[in-house]
Amino acid sequence: MPKLPADARYQPIYDAVRQIPPGRVSTYGRIAELAGIPGRARMVGRALRDSPTNADLPWHRVLRADGSLAFPRDTDGHQRQRQRLQHEGVILRQGRVDLDRYIWSLDQMLWGPQACG
């Protein structure tokens, strides 16, 4: 079997990213697991980097494992991501998002918004 083109291999990654609800965040590693490629966080970053700008993708909800943004502080990419997050009520403290508070887990979907404490 010939290897699938990149945009096709990235599809599961994009699907996983699209599952992150507004106002919540996830990480490259967790998205990799959801997409069925555990241990391959770098590929998630690559998929997002290569994603067309017109793709309807909440790319800004994907963070590093420590809650920081992958873009360097002084880049406009960083600014745009921070802006989009802030627009959803997700705020950076000391350059990082408080994952304990904003990380998205499947459990929260099952329990619904009420049970979140």
Added chain:
DNA sequence: AATATGACATGCT
């Protein structure tokens, strides 16, 4: 073919 480079993660110091 070999090495370098990433929108990364984890473990150890």
Added chain:
DNA sequence: AAGCATGCCATAT
């Protein structure tokens, strides 16, 4: 906290 080593793997050189 912050830095370093290592694992990861598609692309680029």
